[in-house]
Amino acid sequence: MSELTTTKPYDDLSKEERDAVDAKERERERQEQAALPYSWTQDLATVTVTVPLPKGTRGKDLNVVIQKTTLKVQLKSSPEPILDGELFNEIAKDDSSWTIEDGVLSIELEKVSAHIQSHQWWPHVLTHHPKIDTTKIQPENSKLSDLDGETRGMVEKMMFDNKQKAMGKPTSDELKKMEMLEKFKKAHPEMDFSNVS
Structure with missing residues (x-):
C-alpha cells in the first residue's frame, strides 16, 4: 500500500479521511496512467490496450509481437x-489479437x-509500469447484475478476496x-489443538 500522509492505518481512518486518501490516490494513479504511451481497460477475461498511432499508420508499418508473457509494439x-x-500475467496468445x-x-x-x-484484476499491463489499486476496481453494476447467480457469487x-489480500x-x-x-x-473439547495453526 502506498504511503499515506497520516500516521494512522487506513482501517482506522474516518470515512472522510478515507475518501480524501482515496481521491488523492486516484489522482496520482490517473496522472501515472496518463503518462503511459497507451491506455488500457480490463474485464475479468480480457485486457484491452489502446495505442494512439501517427496519422496514416497501417498494419504493415507496425511490428506487433504478442507472446504468452511479453508484449512489444514498434x-x-x-x-x-x-x-x-x-x-503482468500469462495470456492466451492464440486467443489474443490486434486491430x-x-x-x-x-x-x-x-x-x-x-x-x-482464477481470473484476477491486473494492477498494470507491463510489469515495469505504474500499478493501479485493484482493490478499488468496481465492475459496472449492470454487468455484475447481468451475470447468473453462481458467476456473480x-x-x-x-473482489472480496482481492481486497482482503491487499489488506x-x-x-x-x-x-x-x-x-x-x-x-x-467446540464440538471436541477433549482434543488437544495446540499444534493446529
Whole structure:
C-alpha cells in the first residue's frame, strides 16, 4: 500500500479521511496512467490496450509481437518500441489479437484461466509500469447484475478476496476454514489443538 500522509492505518481512518486518501490516490494513479504511451481497460477475461498511432499508420508499418508473457509494439520506421516488456500475467496468445481503426491500435489480450475463479484484476499491463489499486476496481453494476447467480457469487468472492489480500487479511476460504476449525474445537473439547495453526 502506498504511503499515506497520516500516521494512522487506513482501517482506522474516518470515512472522510478515507475518501480524501482515496481521491488523492486516484489522482496520482490517473496522472501515472496518463503518462503511459497507451491506455488500457480490463474485464475479468480480457485486457484491452489502446495505442494512439501517427496519422496514416497501417498494419504493415507496425511490428506487433504478442507472446504468452511479453508484449512489444514498434513502428518499423522507429528504432525505439512504443511499448516492450513483460506482461503482468500469462495470456492466451492464440486467443489474443490486434486491430487498427482510425489511427488507433487496439490489442485484446485474453487472460489465461481455466475457470472464472482464477481470473484476477491486473494492477498494470507491463510489469515495469505504474500499478493501479485493484482493490478499488468496481465492475459496472449492470454487468455484475447481468451475470447468473453462481458467476456473480464467484466475482463478488474474488473482489472480496482481492481486497482482503491487499489488506493482509484472510480470504473467504481462509475465514471459512478458521470458522470450521473453531466449530470442531467446540464440538471436541477433549482434543488437544495446540499444534493446529
